[in-house]
Amino acid sequence: MSWFLRRFSRKLAVGFCALVCLAMASTDLLLNRVLRRHMMEELSANLLAQAGLAAAPLDAGTFARRSPLLAERAAALGKAASCRLTLIGADGTVLADSSLPDERVPSLENHRDRPEVRATLARGKGVSIRRSSTVGEDELYAAVRVDGAGGPAGVVRLALPLTQVEKRIGRIRRSLAAVTLGLLPAALLASLWLSRSLSRPLEDIRATAERLASGDFSARVRDLPSDEHRQLALTLNEMASRIQENLGRLERLEKMRKDFVANVSHELRTPLSAVKAYAETLASGGPEDPRGRAEFTREIEKNADRMARLVDDLLALSEIESGGRPPAKEPVSLMRVAAEAAAALKPLAERKRIALRVEPFPDMPELSVDRSQVKQVLTNLLDNAVKHTPEAGTVRVWAAVEPGHAAVFVQDTGCGIPAEHLPRIFERFYRVDKSRSREMGGTGLGLAIVKHIVEAHGGTVAAECPPGQGSTFRFTLPLPS
Numbered sequence: 185m186s187w188f189l190r191r192f193s194r195k196l197a198v199g200f201c202a203l204v205c206l207a208m209a210s211t212d213l214l215l216n217r218v219l220r221r222h223m224m225e226e227l228s229a230n231l232l233a234q235a236g237l238a239a240a241p242l243d244a245g246t247f248a249r250r251s252p253l254l255a256e257r258a259a260a261l262g263k264a265a266s267c268r269l270t271l272i273g274a275d276g277t278v279l280a281d282s283s284l285p286d287e288r289v290p291s292l293e294n295h296r297d298r299p300e301v302r303a304t305l306a307r308g309k310g311v312s313i314r315r316s317s318t319v320g321e322d323e324l325y326a327a328v329r330v331d332g333a334g335g336p337a338g339v340v341r342l343a344l345p346l347t348q349v350e351k352r353i354g355r356i357r358r359s360l361a362a363v364t365l366g367l368l369p370a371a372l373l374a375s376l377w378l379s380r381s382l383s384r385p386l387e388d389i390r391a392t393a394e395r396l397a398s399g400d401f402s403a404r405v406r407d408l409p410s411d412e413h414r415q416l417a418l419t420l421n422e423m424a425s426r427i428q429e430n431l432g433r434l435e436r437l438e439k440m441r442k443d444f445v446a447n448v449s450h451e452l453r454t455p456l457s458a459v460k461a462y463a464e465t466l467a468s469g470g471p472e473d474p475r476g477r478a479e480f481t482r483e484i485e486k487n488a489d490r491m492a493r494l495v496d497d498l499l500a501l502s503e504i505e506s507g508g509r510p511p512a513k514e515p516v517s518l519m520r521v522a523a524e525a526a527a528a529l530k531p532l533a534e535r536k537r538i539a540l541r542v543e544p545f546p547d548m549p550e551l552s553v554d555r556s557q558v559k560q561v562l563t564n565l566l567d568n569a570v571k572h573t574p575e576a577g578t579v580r581v582w583a584a585v586e587p588g589h590a591a592v593f594v595q596d597t598g599c600g601i602p603a604e605h606l607p608r609i610f611e612r613f614y615r616v617d618k619s620r621s622r623e624m625g626g627t628g629l630g631l632a633i634v635k636h637i638v639e640a641h642g643g644t645v646a647a648e649c650p651p652g653q654g655s656t657f658r659f660t661l662p663l664p665s
Contacts, residue, residue, distance in 0.1 A: 244332025
């Protein structure tokens with residue numbers, strides 16, 4: 185694991201531990217407050233119940249006057265309740281107190297204004313927490329009233345020192361602290377495990393990112409996490425895939441560019457060499473007879489025409505590929521365009537005694553296409569068909585309506601195209617028979633132009649060459665919607 189992630193894991197673990205400790209401390213404070221309130225409520229209820237039990241055997245006569253017998257009774261009741269018990273008359277005079285000798289009782293001040301006594305005389309019972317002036321410590325008081333025939337006769341009051349309450353709370357808190365300390369190692373281990381589980385996916389993502397940064401665009405996050413890191417890993421993988429695809433595309437484009445430059449250079453070199461050779465020959469005197477000079481001139485003109493056709497095809501292909509010649513669509517009769525293309529090639533077909541037939545296009549509606557571009561497609565296909573068909577052969581053009589599109593077929597009775605060449609015949613400058621194609625005046629761009637024009641119209645183009653049956657080129661154009 186890298187230094188950064190080790191540090192991150194340690195910080196995460198320390199943070200989790202601190203959070204656990206803070207949670208435990210907060211829980212202790214909250215429990216202390218809740219527990220104290222709960223115990224006070226519970227003790228108050230218990231003291232009231234015990235005070236009621238202590239007052240049950242007493243009657244109004246008990247509070248008539250102070251006596252040693254009353255002091256003994258108060259001491260016995262206080263011992264039974266495990267609390268300090270005080271008997272108070274209705275006028276607030278203290279008659280007996282289980283925590284004091286009987287001779288000290290007369291010196292006690294009147295208790296009528298004590299909160300618990302005042303509440304008891306008014307409502308029958310009362311509770312208060314205050315510091316006792318008699319014993320000098322904080323106590324919880326609970327008192328009940330004893331009634332006589334003429335009204336309140338006196339008050340039975342129990343007092344419990346708060347030190348006892350604090351001792352009980354302390355015991356409970358010590359138990360809780362022991363449990364907390366026992367759980368702390370488990371919490372530490374859990375925080376370490378959690379920090380490791382969170383940092384491990386980050387380590388995989390970091391390692392993948394480093395490989396990508398170093399140029400290894402095949403790197404992927406293999407073990408996708410199942411938590412919130414999963415989306416980050418998927419995003420990184422998708423970014424890597426796109427970079428790899430773009431690089432592959434750039435490599436292919438660079439290869440195509442190099443091949444294109446090489447092919448153009450090769451295609452231009454032959455006619456340029458020929459022109460240069462004939463021109464140099466003529467410049468140095470050349471053939472003396474006019475017929476020889478005319479032959480040299482025709483060769484120069486033929487090679488110049490060949491270079492001109494190559495440049496024209498290159499410009500046309502470049503415009504189509506770059507979108508500089510988008511189809512100018514209009515309603516067009518496909519059969520009429522086919523007839524015009526065939527008419528332009530009729531002289532070439534007649535010289536080779538080739539039957540060039542345009543068969544009827546049954547039920548063919550007008551198509552929304554670029555008339556000149558579709559005519560160029562048909563012209564290129566027919567030109568190839570006528571050039572590669574031997575004398576006395578046949579070239580046919582027909583079309584059919586298929587679901588969603590019109591299909592146009594150009595078929596010849598030539599020598600056909602070997603199957604291994606079919607996947608590449610629509611590439612620029614690709615020739616099945618290079619020497620024979622150049623002799624026929626081809627630039628090697630005709631079928632590439634056909635492919636790009638058809639695809640710009642939303643159609644497809646393909647070729648079929650059954651053994652011994654010539655070639656059939658098929659392209660499609662969308663029907664009107």
